[in-house]
Amino acid sequence: MRSQIAEAVARWYGGPHVEAFSAGVNPAAAVHPRLAQLMGEIGIPAAGAVPTSLRHRPMAAYDVVVTLCDPERATCPVPPAGPRHISWVIPGPGPGEAAPEALRGLRDAIVARVRALVDELAAGDGPDPARDVRPAPSSPGPA
Numbered sequence: 001m002r003s004q005i006a007e008a009v010a011r012w013y014g015g016p017h018v019e020a021f022s023a024g025v026n027p028a029a030a031v032h033p034r035l036a037q038l039m040g041e042i043g044i045p046a047a048g049a050v051p052t053s054l055r056h057r058p059m060a061a062y063d064v065v066v067t068l069c070d071p072e073r074a075t076c077p078v079p080p081a082g083p084r085h086i087s088w089v090i091p092g093p094g095p096g097e098a099a100p101e102a103l104r105g106l107r108d109a110i111v112a113r114v115r116a117l118v119d120e121l122a123a124g125d126g127p128d129p130a131r132d133v134r135p136a137p138s139s140p141g142p143a
Contacts, residue, residue: 001032002068002092004049005039005107009114012044018118021062025075027051034098038107059083066117068092068110088113 003022010020028051039046059065059079069076070091079085090109093102 001028001035001103002090002106002110004031004035004046004051005110006066006068006114008039008044008046008049009111010118013115013118014121018121021052021057022049023052023054023057025054025077027053032093034100034103038103041104042107042111064117064121066114086117 003024007020007022010018014020031046031049031051035049036046054077059077060082062083064086065079065083066086066088067077067079068088068090070089072091076087090106090113093106
């Protein structure tokens with residue numbers, strides 16, 4: 001769920017200048033049933049999210065690799081040399097943590113970090129990814 005939230009947020013705020021894909025070491029069999037609703041609450045579509053294995057998304061193919069990992073609960077992937085690697089320790093929802101408030105807190109933490117990263121990348125050298133970067137949704141949510 002964490003990587004699918006991050007993917008949706010990166011696509012939304014990065015617009016045509018960001019290609020975002022999510023994948024996991026041991027992906028779930030299906031997308032969390034609350035993902036679409038959770039993202040819809042802040043005006044970001046999550047349609048098309050699919051749990052994907054890292055075997056289908058080789059990390060060396062990307063400029064920036066962000067890992068969302070909880071090393072106490074799971075194996076954290078280590079990207080190969082080449083892409084810029086950013087590691088965010090963000091625990092996923094565990095048993096009993098599927099309450100709406102807990103999921104919103106998880107979403108909001110990821111949204112804040114991804115928005116900051118997209119802004120950082122937009123301010124960097126090279127093509128101007130700040131063009132056409134989408135404004136914040138008008139729905140309530142993190143700013």
